[in-house]
Amino acid sequence: MEGNREAPEGALFGIFLDWTSAEGRPDFHYRHENFSAPDVLLKAAEQGSFAAKAAIPAVFEYYNRDIPYDVEQNLVGHLYDAVASGSTLSRDALGRREPGAVVAALNQFEANGGYGTFYKCPLVESRLHSIVRNGNLSDLQAHLDEQKNADIECLTVDGESPLFLACARGAWPMVTELLDRGADATGYFTDKKITCLHWLFAFDPPLDDVYNPQRHDMVIKRFVKAGADINAKASGPIPCLHYPFQLPAGTPLHWAVVTHSHAAVKALVLNEADAGIRDGSDPYQYDERVRFLGEFRRLEEDVYSFSECGTQGLLPMDYAALDYQPGLLKELWSIGRDLVNSADEEGFTVLHRLSASPVRRTFFGKPFSFLPFLGSPGGHKERLKQIVLDVKEIGGSIDQLTTPNWHLAQKTQLISQPTFYIDEYTPLMLAALSGRIAVVQALLEAGADPNATSPTGMTALHCISGYADAATVVCRSLLEAGATLVTCGSEKLAPLLRAAQRRNLDVANMMLSNGADLEEVDRQPRSHWHGCSALFFLAHRAGASMPLSDSYDKAVAEFVDKWLLDPRSCDRAKRARILTRHNAYHGTLMHHFVRNAMPSTVAVLIRGGADVNAVGISSGSWSSVTNKTPLDLLMLGKESEDALRKPRRQFQTGKEGDYFRTMENAVIAVLKEAGGKRFVELVEGSELEDVSNYRYR
Numbered sequence: 001m002e003g004n005r006e007a008p009e010g011a012l013f014g015i016f017l018d019w020t021s022a023e024g025r026p027d028f029h030y031r032h033e034n035f036s037a038p039d040v041l042l043k044a045a046e047q048g049s050f051a052a053k054a055a056i057p058a059v060f061e062y063y064n065r066d067i068p069y070d071v072e073q074n075l076v077g078h079l080y081d082a083v084a085s086g087s088t089l090s091r092d093a094l095g096r097r098e099p100g101a102v103v104a105a106l107n108q109f110e111a112n113g114g115y116g117t118f119y120k121c122p123l124v125e126s127r128l129h130s131i132v133r134n135g136n137l138s139d140l141q142a143h144l145d146e147q148k149n150a151d152i153e154c155l156t157v158d159g160e161s162p163l164f165l166a167c168a169r170g171a172w173p174m175v176t177e178l179l180d181r182g183a184d185a186t187g188y189f190t191d192k193k194i195t196c197l198h199w200l201f202a203f204d205p206p207l208d209d210v211y212n213p214q215r216h217d218m219v220i221k222r223f224v225k226a227g228a229d230i231n232a233k234a235s236g237p238i239p240c241l242h243y244p245f246q247l248p249a250g251t252p253l254h255w256a257v258v259t260h261s262h263a264a265v266k267a268l269v270l271n272e273a274d275a276g277i278r279d280g281s282d283p284y285q286y287d288e289r290v291r292f293l294g295e296f297r298r299l300e301e302d303v304y305s306f307s308e309c310g311t312q313g314l315l316p317m318d319y320a321a322l323d324y325q326p327g328l329l330k331e332l333w334s335i336g337r338d339l340v341n342s343a344d345e346e347g348f349t350v351l352h353r354l355s356a357s358p359v360r361r362t363f364f365g366k367p368f369s370f371l372p373f374l375g376s377p378g379g380h381k382e383r384l385k386q387i388v389l390d391v392k393e394i395g396g397s398i399d400q401l402t403t404p405n406w407h408l409a410q411k412t413q414l415i416s417q418p419t420f421y422i423d424e425y426t427p428l429m430l431a432a433l434s435g436r437i438a439v440v441q442a443l444l445e446a447g448a449d450p451n452a453t454s455p456t457g458m459t460a461l462h463c464i465s466g467y468a469d470a471a472t473v474v475c476r477s478l479l480e481a482g483a484t485l486v487t488c489g490s491e492k493l494a495p496l497l498r499a500a501q502r503r504n505l506d507v508a509n510m511m512l513s514n515g516a517d518l519e520e521v522d523r524q525p526r527s528h529w530h531g532c533s534a535l536f537f538l539a540h541r542a543g544a545s546m547p548l549s550d551s552y553d554k555a556v557a558e559f560v561d562k563w564l565l566d567p568r569s570c571d572r573a574k575r576a577r578i579l580t581r582h583n584a585y586h587g588t589l590m591h592h593f594v595r596n597a598m599p600s601t602v603a604v605l606i607r608g609g610a611d612v613n614a615v616g617i618s619s620g621s622w623s624s625v626t627n628k629t630p631l632d633l634l635m636l637g638k639e640s641e642d643a644l645r646k647p648r649r650q651f652q653t654g655k656e657g658d659y660f661r662t663m664e665n666a667v668i669a670v671l672k673e674a675g676g677k678r679f680v681e682l683v684e685g686s687e688l689e690d691v692s693n694y695r696y697r
Helices: 011-024 036-046 050-062 069-073 075-084 090-097 099-111 114-119 127-134 137-146 162-169 172-180 196-203 214-225 252-258 262-270 316-322 326-339 377-393 427-434 437-445 468-480 495-501 505-513 534-539 551-565 572-580 589-595 599-607 630-644 654-673
Strands: 359-361 367-369 680-682 694-696
Touching: 011 036, 011 050, 011 359, 011 367, 036 050, 050 075, 050 090, 069 075, 075 090, 075 099, 090 099, 114 127, 114 162, 114 196, 127 137, 127 162, 137 172, 162 172, 162 196, 172 214, 196 214, 196 252, 196 262, 214 262, 252 262, 252 316, 252 326, 262 326, 316 326, 326 377, 377 437, 427 437, 427 468, 437 468, 468 505, 495 505, 495 534, 505 534, 505 551, 534 551, 534 589, 551 572, 551 599, 572 589, 589 599, 589 630, 599 654, 630 654
Parallel strands: none
Antiparallel strands: 359 367, 680 694
């Protein structure tokens, strides 16, 4: 199976896959402004990519584009080529347009060698293997009759038996002939330990009758009677030319689910296949909600993680949920209702899977989003709703918490305990954190509790997504569903502080309009931000939108004016407390906004009564604000820059550095105009905290 190392995707189709990977970002607007991804797909199809041809109907439906007239005229031909090269998802699309073409295409696929051609060894094979790959039943019978002593169990260099190749081809007449002549049905083939029954989906639909559901049941019964293990596990994934671009380690049931073979799944269920077997894969390798990502293979690849204690992997029903297939889930639950709340080592259940990132990877590591391969976004939403309702109907726990395993999975990789991402999550919390709007709404409509709480006091409102647009919609949905902003006793940052930490002004505005307290502070013990209000987080520019313009500064200034200076929002006493509150590392609000070079906000704070000459005080430890006024923070830095002939902030060079220095000069002008002074020293023998004992230079 490892013989063919070339990735199945061609150059243009690979570009298309790369572009779809942006669909995993909920606030990514590229596809709404530029429809180049479908155009690249068509170019790939024109150049002969079978995977591209298979994806045309679903991709154009997903991007809400009409298929060009000339392409539509030849679409049956494209879909025929796709089915004849092994695409399972193209069969329905082809059948809707020309039902008889499905049978013809499948016959062509079988005649070409079926899935066995994916791994065809370039070396010369035995005559028997050649017949099983590309010949017919008469050729096989004649050869075996002529060669009475032929080794019917001989293997290719890739470890494939004739029976195995016949199954991968979906050639049932050859399969029965080999079994009748004593072929071993119990074997494990190739270095991945695949069995003949793993190829059950290759018989879907039957070649003689598209709608005959009996073929799969007949295949299973014949193999099981011959001693085959219906629950045998492959030891690793293998490449696949078409979506999903790899077949996982796991059982025949896993393979039937990922190829969306309803008939094969139904037959396996009827024959009591075990739906509770996990495939041993690592679904959290790229999931920052579960682990810290810090490993690299090559610079051009995504950062990832690995588990030191191993992983249980995914159930067949997990794969059905990941692909939004409620019909497959219903089939599986007929033999596995007790598995609806089954959790892996991280505590993830079927419902937790729904908020997994849409970005997946081919066998060869290329990232892509699965969403365009499954049709319209509206269809996705409907299937998600159905899955959630079905889970609830059969007794699924809609608010079940996960059980973080980072202390074992990454015990030698982490030097400190995680404080933000790694926690216990309900499905709703995970969906909110991931910015999966459709999943959040489906869960809420099914009755998920927006105020369900983790042992550390976290609720769904704490899970502010880094995707700004999605976070705003999710927050609105949660508040409309009755989510509360009260956080008494929580060890976590209040939801308002989470929003400010994300620099999401829309969410912060929404929370304050619904009763959040602007005076709420960070109460986490040993926190660098201990005692800081939401406004401190907003002053921290890292990650702010449009960092090379003053738009963020102006937006924050408007926010401060509305919620701090307006007497209808904040009374005079509260305003004074917020303006004078001091943090040992950051000083007052004035210090913090000055240091982050935000002149518009500094001007608003001064207008609100902030002390332009407030003195920074440290609680016994070194701090850059100790004994400094806001003006000192900038002027001392500029003097140091002049003296050393290098930027004070060495990471700010070029355009960014020029912008920051311009903003600093603007802040200095605002401070001086308001009476800002420089440098303070403590009168000898006075207490550090007594500001009256300082004198200005």
